[in-house]
Amino acid sequence: MDLLTLLQVLDATVRLATPLLLACLAGLFSERAGIFDIGLEGKMLGGAFLSAAIAAVTGSVWLGLGAGIVAALLLSAIHGLASITFRGNQLISGVAINFFAQGLTVVIAQSWFGQGGRTPQLGDGSRFAGLTLPGAEALRDVPILGPIYYELISGHTILVYIAFLIVPLTWWVLYRTRYGLRLRAVGENPAAVDTAGVSVRGLRYSAIVICGVLTGIAGAQLATAEPAAGFIKDMTAGRGYIALAALIFAKWRPWYALFACLLFGFLQALELRPDLIQAVIGLRVQGQLLSALPYIMTVVILAGFVGKAIPPRAGGEPYVKER
Amino acid sequence: MNRMPTWADVILVPLVSLLLAAFFSAIVLLAIGENPWEALKLMVEGSVGSTYAWGYTLYYATNFIFTGLAVAVANHAKLFNIGAEGQAQLGGLGVALVCLFLPFPHWSIALIVAICAGALFGAAWAAIPAFLQAKRGSHIVITTIMFNFIANALLVYLLVNVLKPSGTMEPATASFPDAAHLPSFNAMFSSEETVRFRGAPANVSFFVAVAACIGVWALIWRTRLGYQLRAFGHSESAARYAGISPTKIIMVAMLISGGLAGCMAINNVMGEAERLVLNSVEGAGFIGIAVALMGRSHPFGVFLAALLFGFLYQGGAELALWASIPREMIVVIQALVILFTGALDNMVRAPIERIFNRVGRPPKPERKLEPAE
Amino acid sequence: DPAIIYDLGGKFDKSFNESAFNGATMWADETGGSFAEVELQSDAQREQALRRFAEAGNNPIVMAGFSFETPLNEIAPDYPDTTFVIIDAVVDQPNVRSVIFNEHEGSYLVGVLAAMASETDTVGFVGGMDIPLIRKFACGYAQGVMATNPDATVVANMIGTTPEAWNDPAKASELTLAQISQDADVVYAAAGGSGLGVLQTAADEDIYGIGVDSNQNYLHPGQVLTSMVKQVDTAVYNAFSQGEDLETGLMVMGIENEGVGYAMDDNNADLISEEMMTAVDEAAAAINAGDIMVHDYTSDESCPAIDF
Amino acid sequence: MADPVAAIELKGISKAFGPVQANKDISIRVMPGTIHGIIGENGAGKSTLMSILYGFYKADEGEIFINGKRTEIPDSQAAIGAGIGMVFQHFKLVENFTVLENIVLGAEDSAMLRPSLARARRELKALADEYELSVDPDAVIQEIGVGMQQRVEILKALYRGCDILILDEPTGVLTPAEADQLFRILNRLKDEGKTIILITHKLREIMDITERVSVMRRGEMVATVSTAETSPPELAELMVGRKVLLRVEKKPAKLGDKTLEVRGLRVVDDQGVERLRGIDFDIRAGEILGLAGVAGNGQSELLEVLGGYRIATGEVLLNGKPIDLTGSRSDGQSRRARGIAHVPEDRQAEGLIMDYTAWENTAFGYHHDHKYQANALFMKNAAIRADCEAKMKKFDVRPPDPMLLAKNFSGGNQQKIVVAREIERDPDLLLVGQPTRGVDIGAIEFIHQQIVALRDRGKAILLVSVELDEIMSLSDRIAVMFDGKIMGERKPGETDARELGLLMAGITDTTLPHSAAEVEAQLAERHGAAGKEV
Numbered sequence A: 001m002d003l004l005t006l007l008q009v010l011d012a013t014v015r016l017a018t019p020l021l022l023a024c025l026a027g028l029f030s031e032r033a034g035i036f037d038i039g040l041e042g043k044m045l046g047g048a049f050l051s052a053a054i055a056a057v058t059g060s061v062w063l064g065l066g067a068g069i070v071a072a073l074l075l076s077a078i079h080g081l082a083s084i085t086f087r088g089n090q091l092i093s094g095v096a097i098n099f100f101a102q103g104l105t106v107v108i109a110q111s112w113f114g115q116g117g118r119t120p121q122l123g124d125g126s127r128f129a130g131l132t133l134p135g136a137e138a139l140r141d142v143p144i145l146g147p148i149y150y151e152l153i154s155g156h157t158i159l160v161y162i163a164f165l166i167v168p169l170t171w172w173v174l175y176r177t178r179y180g181l182r183l184r185a186v187g188e189n190p191a192a193v194d195t196a197g198v199s200v201r202g203l204r205y206s207a208i209v210i211c212g213v214l215t216g217i218a219g220a221q222l223a224t225a226e227p228a229a230g231f232i233k234d235m236t237a238g239r240g241y242i243a244l245a246a247l248i249f250a251k252w253r254p255w256y257a258l259f260a261c262l263l264f265g266f267l268q269a270l271e272l273r274p275d276l277i278q279a280v281i282g283l284r285v286q287g288q289l290l291s292a293l294p295y296i297m298t299v300v301i302l303a304g305f306v307g308k309a310i311p312p313r314a315g316g317e318p319y320v321k322e323r
Numbered sequence B: 001m002n003r004m005p006t007w008a009d010v011i012l013v014p015l016v017s018l019l020l021a022a023f024f025s026a027i028v029l030l031a032i033g034e035n036p037w038e039a040l041k042l043m044v045e046g047s048v049g050s051t052y053a054w055g056y057t058l059y060y061a062t063n064f065i066f067t068g069l070a071v072a073v074a075n076h077a078k079l080f081n082i083g084a085e086g087q088a089q090l091g092g093l094g095v096a097l098v099c100l101f102l103p104f105p106h107w108s109i110a111l112i113v114a115i116c117a118g119a120l121f122g123a124a125w126a127a128i129p130a131f132l133q134a135k136r137g138s139h140i141v142i143t144t145i146m147f148n149f150i151a152n153a154l155l156v157y158l159l160v161n162v163l164k165p166s167g168t169m170e171p172a173t174a175s176f177p178d179a180a181h182l183p184s185f186n187a188m189f190s191s192e193e194t195v196r197f198r199g200a201p202a203n204v205s206f207f208v209a210v211a212a213c214i215g216v217w218a219l220i221w222r223t224r225l226g227y228q229l230r231a232f233g234h235s236e237s238a239a240r241y242a243g244i245s246p247t248k249i250i251m252v253a254m255l256i257s258g259g260l261a262g263c264m265a266i267n268n269v270m271g272e273a274e275r276l277v278l279n280s281v282e283g284a285g286f287i288g289i290a291v292a293l294m295g296r297s298h299p300f301g302v303f304l305a306a307l308l309f310g311f312l313y314q315g316g317a318e319l320a321l322w323a324s325i326p327r328e329m330i331v332v333i334q335a336l337v338i339l340f341t342g343a344l345d346n347m348v349r350a351p352i353e354r355i356f357n358r359v360g361r362p363p364k365p366e367r368k369l370e371p372a373e
Numbered sequence C: 001d002p003a004i005i006y007d008l009g010g011k012f013d014k015s016f017n018e019s020a021f022n023g024a025t026m027w028a029d030e031t032g033g034s035f036a037e038v039e040l041q042s043d044a045q046r047e048q049a050l051r052r053f054a055e056a057g058n059n060p061i062v063m064a065g066f067s068f069e070t071p072l073n074e075i076a077p078d079y080p081d082t083t084f085v086i087i088d089a090v091v092d093q094p095n096v097r098s099v100i101f102n103e104h105e106g107s108y109l110v111g112v113l114a115a116m117a118s119e120t121d122t123v124g125f126v127g128g129m130d131i132p133l134i135r136k137f138a139c140g141y142a143q144g145v146m147a148t149n150p151d152a153t154v155v156a157n158m159i160g161t162t163p164e165a166w167n168d169p170a171k172a173s174e175l176t177l178a179q180i181s182q183d184a185d186v187v188y189a190a191a192g193g194s195g196l197g198v199l200q201t202a203a204d205e206d207i208y209g210i211g212v213d214s215n216q217n218y219l220h221p222g223q224v225l226t227s228m229v230k231q232v233d234t235a236v237y238n239a240f241s242q243g244e245d246l247e248t249g250l251m252v253m254g255i256e257n258e259g260v261g262y263a264m265d266d267n268n269a270d271l272i273s274e275e276m277m278t279a280v281d282e283a284a285a286a287i288n289a290g291d292i293m294v295h296d297y298t299s300d301e302s303c304p305a306i307d308f
Numbered sequence D: 001m002a003d004p005v006a007a008i009e010l011k012g013i014s015k016a017f018g019p020v021q022a023n024k025d026i027s028i029r030v031m032p033g034t035i036h037g038i039i040g041e042n043g044a045g046k047s048t049l050m051s052i053l054y055g056f057y058k059a060d061e062g063e064i065f066i067n068g069k070r071t072e073i074p075d076s077q078a079a080i081g082a083g084i085g086m087v088f089q090h091f092k093l094v095e096n097f098t099v100l101e102n103i104v105l106g107a108e109d110s111a112m113l114r115p116s117l118a119r120a121r122r123e124l125k126a127l128a129d130e131y132e133l134s135v136d137p138d139a140v141i142q143e144i145g146v147g148m149q150q151r152v153e154i155l156k157a158l159y160r161g162c163d164i165l166i167l168d169e170p171t172g173v174l175t176p177a178e179a180d181q182l183f184r185i186l187n188r189l190k191d192e193g194k195t196i197i198l199i200t201h202k203l204r205e206i207m208d209i210t211e212r213v214s215v216m217r218r219g220e221m222v223a224t225v226s227t228a229e230t231s232p233p234e235l236a237e238l239m240v241g242r243k244v245l246l247r248v249e250k251k252p253a254k255l256g257d258k259t260l261e262v263r264g265l266r267v268v269d270d271q272g273v274e275r276l277r278g279i280d281f282d283i284r285a286g287e288i289l290g291l292a293g294v295a296g297n298g299q300s301e302l303l304e305v306l307g308g309y310r311i312a313t314g315e316v317l318l319n320g321k322p323i324d325l326t327g328s329r330s331d332g333q334s335r336r337a338r339g340i341a342h343v344p345e346d347r348q349a350e351g352l353i354m355d356y357t358a359w360e361n362t363a364f365g366y367h368h369d370h371k372y373q374a375n376a377l378f379m380k381n382a383a384i385r386a387d388c389e390a391k392m393k394k395f396d397v398r399p400p401d402p403m404l405l406a407k408n409f410s411g412g413n414q415q416k417i418v419v420a421r422e423i424e425r426d427p428d429l430l431l432v433g434q435p436t437r438g439v440d441i442g443a444i445e446f447i448h449q450q451i452v453a454l455r456d457r458g459k460a461i462l463l464v465s466v467e468l469d470e471i472m473s474l475s476d477r478i479a480v481m482f483d484g485k486i487m488g489e490r491k492p493g494e495t496d497a498r499e500l501g502l503l504m505a506g507i508t509d510t511t512l513p514h515s516a517a518e519v520e521a522q523l524a525e526r527h528g529a530a531g532k533e534v
Ligand SMILES: Nc1ncnc2c1ncn2[C@@H]1O[C@H](COP(=O)(O)OP(=O)(O)OP(=O)(O)O)[C@@H](O)[C@H]1O
Pocket: A321, A322, A323, B371, B372, B373, D017, D020, D021, D022, D040, D041, D042, D043, D044, D045, D046, D047, D048, D049, D089, D408, D409, D410, D411, D412, D438, D440
């Protein structure tokens, strides 16, 4: 396998990892605050739909992004209401949100655009295009580094860069700020936070807001960032669940989340290139085996290398002071 | 811990929640320009208005009972089984194999063998995640999600390359021989004069599902195994103290769970389609999660929740059949029902409780209440 | 009134359900008639919908999709006075018309065009869900390519193994990019809604896409080489027009009767050279004449031109 | 009112949890610069009252005055603002945070963490020097002992600059030495003018350190008296409503054959640390062996090995026959089948399923027992319920309702359920860990009586406790553990708290006056107190 091929695979890895990463970090904030969220899928879907719809209608991809975030925030608000204010079951709420988004996006899209639950295809300007980083063209011919810079690092959409920047930002917020300390604490022992004079409810809602924003971006990435060009029903195709798996895989830590998502992205990118797998292992991988490969590899890696993942201790339980 | 009578808790609260769900569904319907009242009438008529309608409602409910019980049993051991979907697919494979390749003298024997085969295959598919959880601490949520995907790939492989009769387009097995056909409600309940459940897919599996509810209830609350299972679910450290082996409980709970999910196949594969098609489970595994959670993991609750979802499914289908309402609208209604009855139930319960407390509290503050010591 | 039942993909699948819907609408617009329709959401509803329409007196009843084969076989005898039309499968009953399409032949033709349009001698195929029907497309396409340019490489990928594969444009795009990095410069999408992702990416990356089922040339003018049209709409339109007394029995829609073919219009006029035009028309004629036998994957689950 | 202004005044506080009236019209005044004790049976409402003062719960009725000023305390933030600090009975610490992080949590001085942590580190050092409260600021909470965690809780309050400090059963988990040190600190704080409220079940502590003491019973405040004018028996009577025996009545032991023989027992934990490093001892029938030691020196591991859920090497004989230590042919079940019963140290995490009803808990661990089985599959629930009812009656569990969930019983009654279950098996060997931790004196008396009664029926008992008083008064023989080894054995009549204390610190040469003169002095002092009371 030559460098260029490798870079192309890695390039795909980065793109495929991006929505996962955003959703995974969204889940990280939520779950670190003690709110389990299997509704990532639904929020992404909501974000994807509204971002594409508004981008299509206004022609502005930025307005679309904003709308996508709003959609995910609204779904987040439902989750917050159910799991924080009314101390409901967080899993049920998440399931409901997934169904809700799955149905409502199509119902609205159909009555809005009449294209069978799709938004119109987005033209240039109403979707995020790849950015050529400064000097990419110039450095292209520098051996090794040039192609790496040009093929792998340059050329992604702004959302990809944002997603990757959010990783250190998340780390910094979580471990270097007062807010992060409190957030981590509220997911471990809300009573400690409460008796320390900090509002458990406020913290948890703030986490849910962050989760909404990030899933909204993730949805926008799926629907409006190149190579995508519009919304189509169920287009998240299980990515929310994979993000959740990545989150557990990452043991709820930001850098690990990056690596977990890149790993998932890489496995998916490999699935796209059966020719490479054949070149490396010398065998043609049967088609269905190939599509199961990312999942099989995940299980193997999980069982073989990743030990027990301990979730935030107060996760999933509403904070109830009086029985 | 409150003055609210039990009937209010189990009937009034869910009822008000359902009304809220209906109210918001109506708003969505109005928003897309449909008449909610007509829609409701269609749904009710279409799902409980005739034996035919019941035949469909109960058919769907049967699927949901199996997957709901599967999730519920695992829940009791604090294992979140998201893999009922894949396990049910594999159960379908098991049922299909015995139905296709074993000659049965009578449907009843076929049914018993198919239950065993479905349960066995479903359990086998749950066994690997269970083993990895028990021995390697691999999170069961991830592994069961992954196994859903793997099950899909496996079934596509088998149906496309191995089991599909040559020359047909559909990735499906051949139809099962007549001896493996289960009696439908139509056959069971029709008499000379009156035809009941005509053409409806409900079949004898429904009674197997009801039996499974009773069985699971007895298992969880009456047997030693259930006792150990719940104990482990509540507290792993205490279970260890009592000499309950975590490995054994995780394995057993997941095997039972997977087995129940696999048993769903006797309804949809053997009872209805009478062949194994691709994606035969159609999301019932995921609905099972909602059903189990809404039923509070109690078999009776699961039964009721499964009926409710059967009603929504069939009512929704009728809606799509007779009105120009997009079929996704049903998903929205389902979501609202799950949301209000499952996640936001405290929103309804708290005010009702307050009303009862106000009405129920006599004006004598000097009531001697023994504090629990 | 006639009735139509769409398969699980839904009537707006950008694929053959949608095509069927278009045919029905065309008929309604032309005649001012009305028709009943339903989108299924579960396998169990096939029988339900069939019986419902039959009992309500709808005639003929058209159903789109091979999955109706088994239920229709069971139900057709119960309603001898109703005529059924099944698309994509063969049901041998006196009151059933079975319409099947020679997708392999149509795909062969676009394969010829793809091979000639390719400068890299590498062409791609992106299928939706990995089912025999899609393999039939792929197999015909590969035969066309290889017959035209024996040195060519066909890179074929399926999007997935779940029905989600029909609605995953993101993955379709990635597959297209992956094929481009394997030098493909023409990609044929037979992937329902996901195909939009293929054509979009092909356009973005300035290579050619090939549409499927209906004429998709308009989606990215100048970037869609052609479309393999499968006239499901015509089949539905004809059935509706002929009404209650339509002829039953097997009806094969091939190149000859324009049931399948490649699409030409203003959007791709500049892309197809004289030479290409000649070649593809010759191939069509040869197929009609029986001089070229395009192998049908579903006849024996194998393909001479490509492995799955 | 001409009275001096009280630091804290609660007026007419009432609080109900559902049907449970935890506090009924409670009024209390605490003078500044004093230590005020609160005692009461389990579930009397002490913690609830203090939690209301700290803003954790909201009172249904009543008013709070701080330094004479009426103060609304809707949440803990308001309480902290009013200068109140509280150390909860169940610590409110984030287990996987460091000490420092726990201390700054909620009291950070800027949005950035590092400056806050740096300042906290400095201040922590100052506080540590000032009050001898040294802790490792970078230690993770779950890895330090409960004594240390206690310190962290106190430091948390001090760091926030509280004038009023509430301590809810702070000594329940402390070793005698740690408790003594705590009291020295409290006295210093008092001398600085801070007001302290101390909740405890240990009357000796009340007598030693408080100025005034309030007694609660069943949600009501029954009396507030000046400590100097009362006595332990009087307090006990006020508390329980009847006379309480403060001393264990015990006949001399009638020793039988060796029931348990332990030889060369070694345990290595998951981290590879050797927890037991060659333990040898015997227990005879009719004998109570008390195992003293600071928590975390291997006692828990020993109980777990004997209880069947930790693997070990070495040899253990029960009634002369070996029991399996490898875990391959044994578990908690087989131990029970062999006649070993076990009251675990942590009733909530091990001894009970908190979400099971009382009757279900009655069968816990004995769910294989024949009398609870209808057949191979089913349990005989009615029989278990009846059994539970009988046990509740016999052990005076309150309320005697088998249908109540375990978590709805107070700690003392939870403990009674466990003890009833285990003792009523009439085992050959009873393992008891911390039998009276957090239990009120009425219940302590009862549990002690039951343990002694079992001994008198000729059974062997291994008693593990961090309460020296308990060990001294119950045991027929005392072994002291330190760092996974037994440092020595003594007869209760022939030793004293000082000597045991030194052994607990790993000092075997107890004949010499030890250099830590200070420690020695305290221990002597404690001995005096203990002799007077228990
Ligand atoms: N959060 C709560 N929800 C419901 N009931 C509670 C709660 N906390 C305490 N109770 C009940 O209120 C009563 C008083 O409890 P509290 O904890 O104040 O007692 P206590 O005197 O501190 O007992 P202990 O000595 O065991 O600590 C008990 O009956 C208890 O079960």
